Structure formats: C-alpha cells, structure tokens
Amino acid sequence: MDKRITKGLTTVKSVYIVATIALIVLIYILIDEYNEVDDRKRNSQYTxxxxxxxxGTAKSGNNVFYSYKVNGIQYDGLTHIGYNDYFIIPNGRYYVVYSSKHxxxxxxxxxxxxxxxxxxxxxxxxxxIPVPK
Known part of the structure; x- marks a missing residue:
C-alpha cells in the first residue's frame, strides 16, 4: 500500500480516537452537572x-466569586452571568441554594x-427562602 494512504488512514484513526475521547468527556461532564442540579433540587436548603x-471574561460576561457558610464551614463558589444579565453588587448578599447532603x-x-x-x-x-416579617 502507498505510504501516503497508510499515513492518511493513521491520521483518520487518530481523529476518531480523539473525537471519541472528547465525546466521552463531554457526556461525563453533562451527567455530572445533571446530578449536581438534581441533588440540589431533592435536598435543597437555603442560606x-x-x-x-x-x-469580566473576554467573551461571554462576568464570573462572580462568592462564599457561604453551612454549620460553620465556609464554602466558595463561582457563577457566571452575562454582561447584561443582572447587576451584581460587590460584597452583596444573595441567597444560595445548596444540597443538605453535600x-x-x-x-x-x-x-x-x-x-x-x-x-x-x-x-x-x-x-x-424566608419571607421577612
């Protein structure tokens, strides 16, 4: 077989392998995110x-870093918002929903x-979420 054809087949195989691995990683990330959201829904607590x-990010909005405490333990989080999505106050107080189990x-x-x-x-x-009296 011609070396160019063999090299081309090797390249195609490499592309398929990389694409398959990328697809598996993407599926894992999506399942993990779904499980986290489901866990928060089933075991929701608020603080x-x-x-x-x-x-600010280069292309798609802002990252907001935040912290919250549960039973005296501090947790840190990150959420993403669009540029025009909502005005977030630095050092602002917002509700956080979290899983009572995690x-x-x-x-x-x-x-x-x-x-x-x-x-x-x-x-x-x-x-x-409490309603003030």
Missing amino acids: IGLTIKIV PDNGEMLIHNPVPYAIQQAPPEGWNS
Whole structure:
C-alpha cells in the first residue's frame, strides 16, 4: 500500500480516537452537572452568600466569586452571568441554594438578593427562602 494512504488512514484513526475521547468527556461532564442540579433540587436548603469579587471574561460576561457558610464551614463558589444579565453588587448578599447532603454543592441565586430585614441565616440554613416579617 502507498505510504501516503497508510499515513492518511493513521491520521483518520487518530481523529476518531480523539473525537471519541472528547465525546466521552463531554457526556461525563453533562451527567455530572445533571446530578449536581438534581441533588440540589431533592435536598435543597437555603442560606446567605456573599459576593467576593466579579471578574469580566473576554467573551461571554462576568464570573462572580462568592462564599457561604453551612454549620460553620465556609464554602466558595463561582457563577457566571452575562454582561447584561443582572447587576451584581460587590460584597452583596444573595441567597444560595445548596444540597443538605453535600453542602459544597451550592448555587448563588443572583436574582434573589437578601432583604435588609434578614441579618443572618441559621447555621443549618432554611428549608425555603424566608419571607421577612
């Protein structure tokens, strides 16, 4: 067989192998993300998160770094928002939904700032977002 054909077949095989590996990794990431969201839905608790800093990204918006505490343990998180999605206040207070079974699995609810009437969350969080009296 001609060396050019053999080299071409080897290149095609390499492309298929890389594409297959990339597809497997993508499927794993999607399943993992689905499981995290499902865990938060099934075991949801709420607490107060504080925005730490906001960092603009080159193409697609801003990354918001935040922290929250559950039973005295601090967890850090990152959420992404579009440039025009919502105005986030630095050092702002927003609700965070997290899994009671895996408190490190949290997500800041950027459209839910904490009212001034609510000063702090109980150590174990709330079962639902509280309504100020």
